[in-house]
Amino acid sequence: GDSVTQMEGPVTLSEEAFLTINCTYTATGYPSLFWYVQYPGEGLQLLLKATKADDKGSNKGFEATYRKETTSFHLEKGSVQVSDSAVYFCALIPGYGGSQGNLIFGKGTKLSVKP
Amino acid sequence: GAGVSQSPSNKVTEKGKDVELRCDPISGHTALYWYRQRLGQGLEFLIYFQGNSAPDKSGLPSDRFSAERTGESVSTLTIQRTQQEDSAVYLCASSLLRGGNTEAFFGQGTRLTVV
Numbered sequence: 001g002d003s004v005t006q007m008e009g010p011v012t013l014s015e016e017a018f019l020t021i022n023c024t025y026t027a028t029g030y031p032s033l034f035w036y037v038q039y040p041g042e043g044l045q046l047l048l049k050a051t052k053a054d055d056k057g058s059n060k061g062f063e064a065t066y067r068k069e070t071t072s073f074h075l076e077k078g079s080v081q082v083s084d085s086a087v088y089f090c091a092l093i094p095g096y097g098g099s100q101g102n103l104i105f106g107k108g109t110k111l112s113v114k115p
Numbered sequence: 116g117a118g119v120s121q122s123p124s125n126k127v128t129e130k131g132k133d134v135e136l137r138c139d140p141i142s143g144h145t146a147l148y149w150y151r152q153r154l155g156q157g158l159e160f161l162i163y164f165q166g167n168s169a170p171d172k173s174g175l176p177s178d179r180f181s182a183e184r185t186g187e188s189v190s191t192l193t194i195q196r197t198q199q200e201d202s203a204v205y206l207c208a209s210s211l212l213r214g215g216n217t218e219a220f221f222g223q224g225t226r227l228t229v230v
Contacts (some may be wrong), residue, residue, distance in 0.1 A: 004157070036221075043119070044206065044221035048134035089157070102171070103148065103208075103219055 002027040006090045006106035013080055013113050021075040021109045023064075023090035031092040032104070033073040035055075035065050037085045047075075047088070080113045087111070121207050121221035127228045128197055136192040136225045147190050148208040148219060149182055150155030157191075158206065166188060196227045 003016070006023040034112065036049040048057030053068035062077045073090060090106040120139040128134050140147050149161040160174040164184040168204050175181070179197075184190040194201055208219040 021127040041223075043223040046218045049218070091158075101161045102163060102174075103158075104160070107152075107155070114133075 002031070002092065002094045002104050004090050004092055004104055004106035006088075006109055009087075009109040009111070011098040011111045012085055012110070014099055016079045017113075017115050018080075019075070019080045019084075019111070021088055021090075021111070023073045023075065023106060025071050025073065025092050026093050027071075027092055029094055031094050033064070035062070035064055035073070035075050035090040035092070036091055036105075038085070038089070044089065050103075057066040059107075063071060080111070082113045082115050085111055085113045119207055119209050119220050121143060121222035121225050124223065125224060130163055130229055131196055132191065133195045134197055134227065136194075136205050136227070138139060138192070138207030138209075138222060140188070140190070140207070141220055143187075144209035144211055144220075146210045146219075148210075149190070149192050150206040150208065151176075151203045152206060152224070153203045161192070161205075168178075168209075170189050178227045195225075196222045197227075199229045200225055202229045 003026045005024050028063050034049045034052045036044045037047045038044050047100035048059040050057040053066055055067045064075045066073055087108045087110045089108045092104050122137045145166045147164045150158040151156050151161055159212045161173040179195045182192045204224040205225045206221055208221045210219045
């Protein structure tokens with residue numbers, strides 16, 4: 001069935017370091033892809049999304065490109081800040097030809113940014 | 116309201132007791148999801164409501180779990196005869212439409228601990 005696999009955490013970086021959180025997916029059809037973020041003490045919120053191959057989602061300096069050939073949607077940021085410390089979830093909604101359109105999540109990657 | 120509201124935020128219950136969790140979705144949102152997040156795990160889909168359609172209960176782990184929704188408003192998730200394995204954070208989300216590219220807005224969750 002449809003699934004999302006993202007890199008294990010926790011990830012600890014120094015401020016201004018480059019961030020990559022890997023995410024790969026398995027899905028039939030053409031899924032939409034998402035990154036959600038959960039800041040300490042807060043609910044999940046959408047960070048960015050991409051709905052078709054080669055689309056790039058971006059928000060708050062974060063970017064992710066929908067790569068159908070590698071079934072990946074890696075999250076990147078050029079210079080992280082302490083305020084980026086959070087848990088990041090990769091997710092998909094199966095598209096046409098796939099399973100029911102439920103939002104399927106990876107296990108989450110905890111990011112800690114040190115000053 | 117302004118966002119998805121869940122209550123209680125924390126619940127400790129004895130094994131074998133029944134619990135009821137509440138979710139108030141964003142006003143006007145026709146779709147409502149329940150997810151479960153065990154410690155260190157991703158989000159596990161439980162049940163989905165969309166308008167007046169029959170709910171998608173395919174994610175409910177056992178017949179001890181049930182959920183109701185009145186129209187397009189409040190939903191309650193009931194767990195009967197709780198077990199220690201039910202300990203998790205239960206998250207509710209709402210959106211305007213199911214599937215496609217629609218963003219799901221999440222509440223802060225109910226942390227359930229079964230002792």
